[in-house]
Amino acid sequence: MIDTHCHIDFEDYDSDREEVIKRAKDKLDYVIASGFNLESNQNVLNLSKEYEGFIYPTFGFHPVSSQNSTDEELKEAQDHLLDNLKDIVAIGEVGMDYFYVTDKTLRERQQEIFTSFLELANEYKVPIVMHVRDCEKKAVNIIEPYEDIPYFVFHCYGGSLKTAKRIMNRDNCFMSFSTMLCYSQHHQDLIEKIDLDYVLTETDSPYLAMTKEERNEPVNVVNAVKKIAEIKEMELDTVDEITTSNARKIFKI
Numbered sequence: 001m002i003d004t005h006c007h008i009d010f011e012d013y014d015s016d017r018e019e020v021i022k023r024a025k026d027k028l029d030y031v032i033a034s035g036f037n038l039e040s041n042q043n044v045l046n047l048s049k050e051y052e053g054f055i056y057p058t059f060g061f062h063p064v065s066s067q068n069s070t071d072e073e074l075k076e077a078q079d080h081l082l083d084n085l086k087d088i089v090a091i092g093e094v095g096m097d098y099f100y101v102t103d104k105t106l107r108e109r110q111q112e113i114f115t116s117f118l119e120l121a122n123e124y125k126v127p128i129v130m131h132v133r134d135c136e137k138k139a140v141n142i143i144e145p146y147e148d149i150p151y152f153v154f155h156c157y158g159g160s161l162k163t164a165k166r167i168m169n170r171d172n173c174f175m176s177f178s179t180m181l182c183y184s185q186h187h188q189d190l191i192e193k194i195d196l197d198y199v200l201t202e203t204d205s206p207y208l209a210m211t212k213e214e215r216n217e218p219v220n221v222v223n224a225v226k227k228i229a230e231i232k233e234m235e236l237d238t239v240d241e242i243t244t245s246n247a248r249k250i251f252k253i
C-alpha cells in the first residue's frame, strides 16, 4: 500500500514526525511526500534521504500559494528542481485551483505557471502530479499536447464523471483518491464508476482527516483502500494490489 500524496514535511508533524513515519512504515510500502514550494521541496528531499527507500519526493509549486509569485521565485524553484531531477519521482504538486482563486488575472497567472511546469515535465520526461480543483475539464484540455510526459496524476480528483471518462480514455492518466472517500458522497459516487486501472490512493496529510480538527497521517491511506473495496465490492487485497502496482509503475518505485 502506498500513500502517493502527503505533506509530511509540514510543521504539524514537528513534534512527532518520527512516530508518524514509523506507523506508516509498519503498514505501507512507500510514502510519496509532495513539495509545494522551494522550501518544502528541499524539506521533502531531506526526508527522502533520511528515510531512503521509504519516502520518495516530488517537487512542486502549489497553485494557490504560487499565484502571487514573481518570475524570479518561479525560476529559483525550477532551477532547484532541475538540480535535483535525478532524486525526484515526479513534478508536483502543480496545477490550477478555481475554487480558491476566482480572480481572472490570477487564474491566468496560475495557468501560465502550470504550463511552465508541464513544459519541464515534457522536456525531461518526468511524471506530473496535479492539484486541479473546479477546473478539471480545462486541465484535461491543457495537458493534451504534452506527448512526452510519461504519466499524469490528478491528485484528489473531484471533478465530474464525464471528465473522469475522458481521463480514462488515455492510458497514462490517473486519478488519486484520498481518505476523503470516507465521508464525501461525490467521491464515493465517482469511485464506484471509475476503473481501478486509473486509480491511486493517498491521504493528502495533514489535510482531509475525518473531522476538521483532526490531523491526518499517511498510515490512514488504509481507510481509503478499505472504502474503495467496500464500494466496489472487491477484496481489500485486490484493490491494494492494483492501486499499488499503478503507483509503482508511475513513480518507478
Ligand SMILES: [Zn+2]
Pocket: 005, 006, 007, 034, 093, 204
Ligand atoms: Zn497536497
